[in-house]
Amino acid sequence: MPSHPRPLSPHLQIYRWQLTSVLSILHRLTGVALAVGALLLVWWIVAVALGPEAFAFTQDFLGSIFGRFLLFAWSWAMFYHLGNGIRHLCWDAGLGFDLKAAYRSGWIVVAASFILTVVAWLAGYSALGSTL
Amino acid sequence: MTGPNRTFRTELARVRGLGSAKTGAQHWWMQRVTALALVPLTLWFVVSVVIHLHSDMQVLIGNSIGTQIEIRDLSSVSYVGIRSWLGSPLTFALMVLLIGAMFYHAQLGLQVVIEDYVHRESVKIVAILLVKLASLALAVCAVVALMVIAFRDSPQLIPHDHPMRLEGATTGEADPPCCRAFGSPILSPG
Numbered sequence: 297m298p299s300h301p302r303p304l305s306p307h308l309q310i311y312r313w314q315l316t317s318v319l320s321i322l323h324r325l326t327g328v329a330l331a332v333g334a335l336l337l338v339w340w341i342v343a344v345a346l347g348p349e350a351f352a353f354t355q356d357f358l359g360s361i362f363g364r365f366l367l368f369a370w371s372w373a374m375f376y377h378l379g380n381g382i383r384h385l386c387w388d389a390g391l392g393f394d395l396k397a398a399y400r401s402g403w404i405v406v407a408a409s410f411i412l413t414v415v416a417w418l419a420g421y422s423a424l425g426s427t428l
Numbered sequence: 429m430t431g432p433n434r435t436f437r438t439e440l441a442r443v444r445g446l447g448s449a450k451t452g453a454q455h456w457w458m459q460r461v462t463a464l465a466l467v468p469l470t471l472w473f474v475v476s477v478v479i480h481l482h483s484d485m486q487v488l489i490g491n492s493i494g495t496q497i498e499i500r501d502l503s504s505v506s507y508v509g510i511r512s513w514l515g516s517p518l519t520f521a522l523m524v525l526l527i528g529a530m531f532y533h534a535q536l537g538l539q540v541v542i543e544d545y546v547h548r549e550s551v552k553i554v555a556i557l558l559v560k561l562a563s564l565a566l567a568v569c570a571v572v573a574l575m576v577i578a579f580r581d582s583p584q585l586i587p588h589d590h591p592m593r594l595e596g597a598t599t600g601e602a603d604p605p606c607c608r609a610f611g612s613p614i615l616s617p618g
Contacts, residue, residue: 324541328537337527338570341574344577345577358502364502378470382467423481
């Protein structure tokens, strides 16, 4: 054991927040959230297999305010994880590694995640033809 | 081999490049392979759900002309419509691929998260095993449900004068009239 404890790194409380690290943390968080959301997809598929009653129950839950909040949050998480995942795949291919490119692609991913979420929900609601 | 051998590693182990865990870069590589597969699959899922909502609601609006029906939310999505969409060969195949790639990808990712944050060896191993077994079980569950949807006739899709239904009628087990409506459950109590 060292006689003088050295400061540990990373010290998250001291670091100034940067886009690159925030997006990295978000990638992990959305990944875990989507793994939980996969339960919902399985539940929905099983409900369809079980029959109209189970399906109606599931649809009622998904259509409730809380259900729609979950779906909205998960759809954003999905679009974010998808976009940032493509960003990671580009890095794996050796593309866009310099700082400027990493920041630019980061902002593109953030913007795309929100735009795609809003577009998907507008498209869904235009099908229902109803107000929120 | 000349010169001092500074490693205890055999030449064969070095050539195989599988490391001490014997899996080499497989975890990293499969995470990328499943990620690539999930790019088109997730986009397909979102787009086709929205397209299905549109076509389903067109049917609903068509059926409700001249009636007072003005229910248009997620609970008015037709069961028969969803069932025939999920049961069509293309949707069935793509859904199985989506479920497979998704749970494979998810358990690889959750494994890394557990390895990073859980430092007690026993808890770590148990957590990783649970994640892997639960992912497999859930994926199998979803695929079996999809097979039921694709291959087993939905009771709602059998006309009520079909021999299969009339068999029940001769034994006095006919569905009550209230349950004969299109799209409503036929499972009568008892």
